[in-house]
Amino acid sequence: MKHTLAVLVENRPGVLSHIASLISRRNYNIESIAAGLTEEPDVTRITLVVEGDEQIVEQVVKQLSKLIDVISVTNLTHVDSINRELALIKVRATPEKRTDLMNVVEVFRARIVDMNRETVVVELTGEEDKIDALCRVLEDHGIVEMVRTGRVSLNRGPLPVKEIGWRE
Amino acid sequence: MELLGSEIILESLRREGVDTIFGYPGGAVIPLYDALMKAPFRHVLTRHEQGAAHAADGYARATGKVGVCVATSGPGATNLVTGLTNAYMDSIPLVAITGQVPTSLLGKDSFQEADIRGITIPITKHNYLVKSVTDLPRVIKEAFYIARTGRPGPVLIDVPKDLTTQKAKFAYPSEVRLRGYRPRYEGDPAAVEAAARLLAQAKRPLFFVGGGVQLADAAAPFRQLVDKTGVPVVSSLMALGVVPTNHPLYYGLVGMHGTYAANMAVMNADLLIGFGVRFDDRVTGNLQTFAPKAKIVHFDIDEAEINKNVRTEVAVVGHLKWSLEAFLQLVERGDYTEWVSGLDRWRQEHPLTYEKKDGLLKPQWVIEEISRLTGGEAIVATDVGQHQIWTAQYYGFKHPRSFLTSGGLGAMGFGLPAAIGAQVGRPDRTVFLVSGDGSFLMNIQEMATAVEQELPLKVAILNNGYLGMVRQWQELFFNRHYASTRLSGVDFVKIAEGFGAVGLRVTRPEEVRPALERALATPQPVFIDFQVAAEENVFPMVPAGASLDQIIGA
Numbered sequence: 001m002k003h004t005l006a007v008l009v010e011n012r013p014g015v016l017s018h019i020a021s022l023i024s025r026r027n028y029n030i031e032s033i034a035a036g037l038t039e040e041p042d043v044t045r046i047t048l049v050v051e052g053d054e055q056i057v058e059q060v061v062k063q064l065s066k067l068i069d070v071i072s073v074t075n076l077t078h079v080d081s082i083n084r085e086l087a088l089i090k091v092r093a094t095p096e097k098r099t100d101l102m103n104v105v106e107v108f109r110a111r112i113v114d115m116n117r118e119t120v121v122v123e124l125t126g127e128e129d130k131i132d133a134l135c136r137v138l139e140d141h142g143i144v145e146m147v148r149t150g151r152v153s154l155n156r157g158p159l160p161v162k163e164i165g166w167r168e
Numbered sequence: 169m170e171l172l173g174s175e176i177i178l179e180s181l182r183r184e185g186v187d188t189i190f191g192y193p194g195g196a197v198i199p200l201y202d203a204l205m206k207a208p209f210r211h212v213l214t215r216h217e218q219g220a221a222h223a224a225d226g227y228a229r230a231t232g233k234v235g236v237c238v239a240t241s242g243p244g245a246t247n248l249v250t251g252l253t254n255a256y257m258d259s260i261p262l263v264a265i266t267g268q269v270p271t272s273l274l275g276k277d278s279f280q281e282a283d284i285r286g287i288t289i290p291i292t293k294h295n296y297l298v299k300s301v302t303d304l305p306r307v308i309k310e311a312f313y314i315a316r317t318g319r320p321g322p323v324l325i326d327v328p329k330d331l332t333t334q335k336a337k338f339a340y341p342s343e344v345r346l347r348g349y350r351p352r353y354e355g356d357p358a359a360v361e362a363a364a365r366l367l368a369q370a371k372r373p374l375f376f377v378g379g380g381v382q383l384a385d386a387a388a389p390f391r392q393l394v395d396k397t398g399v400p401v402v403s404s405l406m407a408l409g410v411v412p413t414n415h416p417l418y419y420g421l422v423g424m425h426g427t428y429a430a431n432m433a434v435m436n437a438d439l440l441i442g443f444g445v446r447f448d449d450r451v452t453g454n455l456q457t458f459a460p461k462a463k464i465v466h467f468d469i470d471e472a473e474i475n476k477n478v479r480t481e482v483a484v485v486g487h488l489k490w491s492l493e494a495f496l497q498l499v500e501r502g503d504y505t506e507w508v509s510g511l512d513r514w515r516q517e518h519p520l521t522y523e524k525k526d527g528l529l530k531p532q533w534v535i536e537e538i539s540r541l542t543g544g545e546a547i548v549a550t551d552v553g554q555h556q557i558w559t560a561q562y563y564g565f566k567h568p569r570s571f572l573t574s575g576g577l578g579a580m581g582f583g584l585p586a587a588i589g590a591q592v593g594r595p596d597r598t599v600f601l602v603s604g605d606g607s608f609l610m611n612i613q614e615m616a617t618a619v620e621q622e623l624p625l626k627v628a629i630l631n632n633g634y635l636g637m638v639r640q641w642q643e644l645f646f647n648r649h650y651a652s653t654r655l656s657g658v659d660f661v662k663i664a665e666g667f668g669a670v671g672l673r674v675t676r677p678e679e680v681r682p683a684l685e686r687a688l689a690t691p692q693p694v695f696i697d698f699q700v701a702a703e704e705n706v707f708p709m710v711p712a713g714a715s716l717d718q719i720i721g722a
Contacts, residue, residue, distance in 0.1 A: 010348060014285065014297070021289045055475065062472035068294040068314060071348045 002031065003057045004083065004153050006161045007046040007064060008038070008071040015069045019046065022067065028052070028060050032150025043071065047152045072162045079164065080156045086123070086149045087131045088113070092142035093120040101141055108134045119144055173301045173332040174203035177265065180308035181209070183340055186236050188212065188227065188592060190220040194240020195280060196267025199332040212592055212621055215613035217244050219585040221251020222611070225260050226586025229572045230547055231593040232385055234261040234315050241267045242280030245326070246287065250579055253291040255322040257576025258406065259383055261315040262322035263308075270330040271299065285326050293321030301334045306341050313344045318351030319470040320383055352469070355486025357494065362482045363441065363465045364498035370439035372461075372507040373399045376422065379406025379575065380444015380468060384488035387411075387568040389496060390443065397499050399441075400511055402430040404451055406575045407444070409565035413544070419511055420520075423451035424710050425557045428518030428722035429511050431710065434459050435717045436510075441465040444488055447477040448576070449712075457715040467491050518722045520561050522704070529677050531555060531630045531700040535562035537680045538600060538628060541688065546598040547572065547590050551583035551607030554636035557706045559602045581610030584627070588614060591623040598626065598688070605631040605655055615667040618693040625693040626684075629660055632702045640705050644720075664695035672696045 009015050016035060023030050031049040038045045050060055057075065064073045093101050098120070105112055105122055108130070114121035124134055128151060135143065155161055171179065177200060181189070188210045193201045204211055214220040217239040224235030235255075239248050245266040255262045268274070269281045285297040294314050296307050304327070311323040367373055381390050387410045394401055394417055401411050402422040411418045420427030422434055434440065440462040445451070452458040455477060463481040466474055467488060474483040484491050522532045535558050538546075544564040549572040550556040556573055565571055572590055574582040587601040608629050618625050630636075635653040642650050664671030670692050674683045680698070687694035707721030 014289075017286065018289055025290050059472070059476060062474075066470070066472055068346060068349045 001051070001053065003050045003052065003075060003077040004081070004151060005048040005050060005061065005064070006074045006076050006153060006155075007048060008162055009044050009046060010069040010071065011037070011042045011044045012069060015044065018067055018069060019064070022063060026059075026063060028056070034150040034152045036152075047150070049151050074161050074164060076153050076155055076161070081153045082156060083127055083151055083153045084125055085128050085131055085151050086125045087134075087146060089122045089124070089135065089138060089146040090119050090144040091122055091138050092118065092144060094118065097141055104134075104137050110134060169338050170335050171338045172199070172203065173304060173327075173334050173336065174200045176301065176304045176336065176338050177308065177327070177332070178203055178207045178209070179338060180305050180340060181236065182207070184308065184312045185233070189236045189238055190214055190223040190227070190589065191238030192217050192220055192240070192244060194244045194267065196241035196244075196269060196329045197238060197332075199329065200238065200265075200267065210592070212588070212617065214585060214588075214617050216611060217247035218251055218581065219588075219611050219614045219617065221248045221262070221264065222254065222582050222585035223589035223592070223614075223617075224262050224264075225251060225255050225582075226549060226572050226589030227593040228255075228260050228262060228589075229586070230569055230590035232569065233593070234263055234312055235589065236263050236265070238265045239267070240280070241269055241284075241329075242282045245284035246282050248324075249287065249291065250577075250581075252288055252322045252324065254574050254577040254579045254582060256291045256293070258379060258574070259320050260322065261320035263311050263315050264322060264324045266324065266326050268297070268326045268328040271328045272330070274328065284324065288324045291322075292324050295324040295326070297326045298328070298331060301331045301336045304331070305339060309341050310344055310346060313346075314349065318349075352485065353487045354490050355484045355494070359482055359484045360491065360494045361498060363467075363484055363495060366439055366463060366465060366482060367397070367399070367441070367499055367502070370502075371504070372437050373439040373441065373502070373504070374433050374437035374462070375399050375401045376404070376434070376440055376442045376445055377401055377407045377410050378404040378443060378445030381407055381410050381488055382444075382568050384444065384469070385568075386444075386488040386492050389489065389492035393492060393496050393499070396496065396501060398501050398504055398508075400433060400504070400508055402426070402433055404445055404575075405560055405573060408560055408571040409568045412566045413564045417508070419515055421560055423716070424453070424712070425561070425706055425708065426710070426716070427515070427520060428708055428719055429515040431708075431716040431719060432514050433511055435461070435715075437462045439463050439465065441467065443467045443492070444469075446473050452477065453710050453714055453716045453718075467495075525701075527676060529675060529680070529698065529700050531632070531698070531704055532558050532562050533677055534628060534630060534680055534698050534700065535559055535602065537684060538602070539563045541681070541684050542598055542600065546570070546600045547594060548600045548602060549573070549583050549587040549590060550601070551603040551610075552578045552580045552637075553604045553607060554640065554704070554706050555602050555604045555607075555630040558630075580607040583607060584611050584614045584618070587625055587627070588618055588621070588623060591625055592621065599623075601625060601627040603627065603629050604636055605629060605633065605658065605660075606635045608660070609658070612663070615664065615669055615693070615695070619668045623693055624691050626687045627693065627695045629695065629697050630700050631660065631697050632700050632704070633657065634702060637706070639703070643703070643705070645711075660695060660697040670694045673699065675699045
């Protein structure tokens, strides 16, 4: 089962190294890592998607919490949250196929952000399964390459994640 | 007050209560060593940086203080890796300071540059690459705080050379502010109550004591707990001496080379309470069949250890000094007459034994004689292998912080430098090293350190001409294919004399006592080559992955 963890860490050089090292040596099954700035300049937020059962994820949370640079770890899997991912997909689009492609893009409420004689780049922000669905349809046209950010999550409601976190 | 970076480092160390440093100089730390010459520290010059790390470790184990070691950049720093890993595995508080190339040369594959910060990420509790001389006091204060609080561990500080020659105003921070690290001292009283309730209901309870009790300096409340409740005790390798080995309720080492009584106690208990243990594979054997009849209660300072290996009914997370005191208030003496008499019978019917053969010098006999002559009062360090387990089995420990051994990592070469560190830290105690002919060669150069520091170390090398433990496995499981385990004869007596120490050789059982007595009466370091029986095996043994009741040779 997939679990989403929101990890707040000190914004210092080498912190990502510590986290990647921990994940690697304990053999955790990480699907995606997305890291970025937050409302506090010296805090970085990392959203991790981990595959595993409850016992494994409990260990992941505890071992991450032990790291000195980790400020808090919160398991958002069972918390009402907004999950989003950004994808940029380069698709083959010769003039004959373009109209159909643009219809698909409109249906998915995605956007075309680049266009040339042979390809277009489609941008979509949304939940993972929406992006997966778009990719499946675009496969008929031919996907040249794509980049996805991995999931970022924010819990609904007024509390920031470090106040609902059960681990500090 | 403006000081040089090197002076800032040393002044910060002094404020942390450091009076002893183990190290080896090199290019990147020359400025630091220059300042060290005029500073009020005892510097123990080892002959390999690995020796410095293990010595700081042995010092920390014996004294309870944070051990400090210094090495230069590049190869000096990488030579610390085994020592740091060893401290990490056994949770020993260490601060290692490594020199680094100047900041302008970082990341350019410079001479004697190594990314020691990157290398030690998985084997330290935390580490630092200092970028500014003004960061030094804060970093050092944090490093010591991290090393000695919570679950102790090694911290590495990498200092580029240019920082040590820059000048800055010295200001030592009054407090540590780490948002990501707030170690808990007090546990949850409700959890302690739940544990006490379980104990009140148990008919066959068992206390399993581990290294955490030593690290917490909580042997005294633990002994009180045993005496108050009358519950039998078994121990991991890392807790020998927490309970005196001749205590009637102590049934011995548990696990792969545990006693019959201890392992059978675990397999038959209805309540197993672990104190400062981590249920590692050497202890548990097959996890599916570990303590099958017992509910498990786990007292530990590290929350991540709870439910890591075994499913626990109740967990008390907090410093053991707090937890044991709280538990002590709630528990009562129980009537375990039937249970205890069963354990006594097992202990009587399956004692630790070895075959005595006329004229043949047995390694176990050597340990027994050392134990008798020192009255169980010595600090005993070991290396790794058969001799390590025989020491654990046959030395009658009386006090905590007396058995210094590489448990989690099992690093050969630990013994001699660790014994050196222990003797430096505890000049009031007799320090013995029991080693093997394999292990002893790994850091043999530290004999020079022992002689230079005038340490009255007593070293017993159980010399059987083999890499003993591996040979045993080859005998039992690989058809006696002694592949690369025969170690050709080395004249340890000549070597000892070459280093300026005293060397003795013993080949017969009746020579053991006179040699030991002579060693104990000699102020210099004494190295005794005990030429013991070649193919002796360590029993009892639970093969790897087997269940704790599948005991061979008990």
